[in-house]
Amino acid sequence: MPGRLIVALETSCDDTCAAVITGAGEIRSNVISSQGIHDRYGGVVPEIASRHHLELIGDVVAQALARAGTELERVDLVAVTAGPGLVGALLVGVATAKALAAAHELPLAAVDHLHGHVAAAFLGPEPFEPPFLSLIASGGHTLLAKVTGHGPRFELIGQTLDDAAGEAFDKGARLLGLGYPGGAALERLARDGDRAAFGFPRAAGVPGLDFSFAGLKTALLYRVRELGEAEAERRRADLAASYQHAIVEALAVRAERALAATGLERLAIGGGVAANGPLRARLAELGAELDVPPPALCTDNAAMIASAARYVPVLAYPGYLGLDVYATGERAPAA
Ligand code: KG4
Ligand code: ZN
Numbered sequence: 001m002p003g004r005l006i007v008a009l010e011t012s013c014d015d016t017c018a019a020v021i022t023g024a025g026e027i028r029s030n031v032i033s034s035q036g037i038h039d040r041y042g043g044v045v046p047e048i049a050s051r052h053h054l055e056l057i058g059d060v061v062a063q064a065l066a067r068a069g070t071e072l073e074r075v076d077l078v079a080v081t082a083g084p085g086l087v088g089a090l091l092v093g094v095a096t097a098k099a100l101a102a103a104h105e106l107p108l109a110a111v112d113h114l115h116g117h118v119a120a121a122f123l124g125p126e127p128f129e130p131p132f133l134s135l136i137a138s139g140g141h142t143l144l145a146k147v148t149g150h151g152p153r154f155e156l157i158g159q160t161l162d163d164a165a166g167e168a169f170d171k172g173a174r175l176l177g178l179g180y181p182g183g184a185a186l187e188r189l190a191r192d193g194d195r196a197a198f199g200f201p202r203a204a205g206v207p208g209l210d211f212s213f214a215g216l217k218t219a220l221l222y223r224v225r226e227l228g229e230a231e232a233e234r235r236r237a238d239l240a241a242s243y244q245h246a247i248v249e250a251l252a253v254r255a256e257r258a259l260a261a262t263g264l265e266r267l268a269i270g271g272g273v274a275a276n277g278p279l280r281a282r283l284a285e286l287g288a289e290l291d292v293p294p295p296a297l298c299t300d301n302a303a304m305i306a307s308a309a310r311y312v313p314v315l316a317y318p319g320y321l322g323l324d325v326y327a328t329g330e331r332a333p334a335a
Contacts, residue, residue: 004076007064007100008306009057011093012085012113013140014044016056019302020068020075023310025124028068030296030303031060039180043170050088057096064302072104079309082110083326085140090325098321108320109309113300115152118145119308120297121268128291133264135255135283138271138299139166139181142211142251144258147268150311157262158209158254165247165273168213172243175220176236186240187276193241198223200246202253209258216246244278252282259288267291274298 002024010017014035020028035052065071080097083090094110101108117136121128134145134154142165144158163171166183173182176189200219203212220243224232232239255267268291269283275295284290297304315323 005068005070005074006077006079006306006309007061007072007075008079008111008302008309009061009093009097010081010113010116010300010302010305011053011057011089012081012083013089013300014049014052015300016053016060017300017302018057018061018064019306020064020070021123021303021306023076025122025127025307025310027123027303028070029064030301031064031067032296032299032301033060042174042180044086046086046088049086050092053089053092057092061096061100072100075104075106077109077309077314078106079109079111079306081113081116081305082323083113084328085113085325087325087327094323094325098323102317102321105317107314107316108323109312109314110320110323111305111308111312112152113305114141114143115154115308115312116304117141117270118147118154118268119150119311120270120293120301120304121291122150122310123293123297123303123307128266128268131264132266132268132291133255133258133262133288135251135267135269135274136271137165137251137269137273139170140164141271142213144209144254146258146262146264152308152312157258158211160211160213161206162212162214163217165211165213165251166271168216168247169244169273171217172220172240175217175224176240181272183273183276186244187278189237190241190244190278191237193237193239195241195245197235197238198242200242202246202250209254209261211250211254213247213250216243244276248276248279248282251279252286255283256286259286265289268293270298272299
């Protein structure tokens with residue numbers, strides 16, 4: 001039903017998000033409240049994230065409905081991220097979604113967060129339709145998926161064996177004295193640097209389509225130590241540019257391999273790291289038709305969850321009251 005209204009909630013990590021879209025994929029509102037509080041700890045503190053979701057979620061949902069010019073009475077479906085993510089954080093979204101849906105006896109759709117990232121490409125005004133290769137790179141995940149339909153059962157063909165690409169950016173940024181999360185700041189610092197100044201590992205030893213970033217941050221740590229404090233400080237921009245280049249190459253080389261292996265000619269990118277300028281530029285050189293959603297749809301948001309909800313089985317009231325969350329593993333929640 002293209003005209004139906006879907007309200008979605010996303011609370012899997014530290015962003016409290018709600019959005020309203022139409023069944024046709026038109027975004028009516030997309031509210032993201034970033035908690036900001038975690039930067040002082042250098043990472044997300046799960047318990048603090050849950051407490052903040054609890055404080056923010058009511059207002060965020062109200063804002064999403066108001067900006068969309070609608071109210072819950074006129075909504076047709078409630079959607080929510082059921083996993084993977086931080087369990088306490090997910091529980092706030094799922095409990096809220098159940099309450100909102102049950103109050104109006106609305107149906108509910110349980111959405112997988114990674115399906116959401118992939119489904120960001122299906123949103124209007126110019127939906128990117130399957131088949132395509134999806135590269136998702138964020139603080140929590142790094143994966144390549146062969147997407148041949150709209151549903152959650154896309155084929156995972158590559159993933160990180162250790163750190164996520166965003167995590168590599170954040171850890172590198174921290175070593176270079178930048179705040180958390182540090183991807184965007186590292187990109188800015190790198191603009192004044194020489195990307196060929198230092199050679200950093202690109203996980204060349206990891207065959208196939210999987211990623212590995214853990215060795216990279218260790219290499220940066222050793223390089224900083226080797227240079228000594230004063231010299232490392234003087235060459236911060238070169239270090240940032242070379243480090244960023246290693247991450248970009250690791251992602252681009254595997255995306256290129258995946259395009260060749262699958263025969264796909266179209267590539268959609270998502271996740272916070274997709275905001276990175278040099279990565280976008282490098283992927284544009286691969287020759288595939290490239291879909292780069294606007295940054296607000298690359299980082300965690302609820303519009304992508306609403307988008308995915310259009311392609312998962314819907315749970316009727318009151319069947320979803322026992323719905324549980326999952327931290328890892330299972331990709332498509334059972335209907
Ligand atoms: O998708 P996202 O908002 O949340 C997660 O699901 O993790 O991604 C956040 C990640 C952080 O690691 C952040 O440093 C990284 O995306 N990031 C960037 C840039 N903007 C955000 N990394 C590189 N360059 C950027 N411009
Ligand atoms: Zn995410």
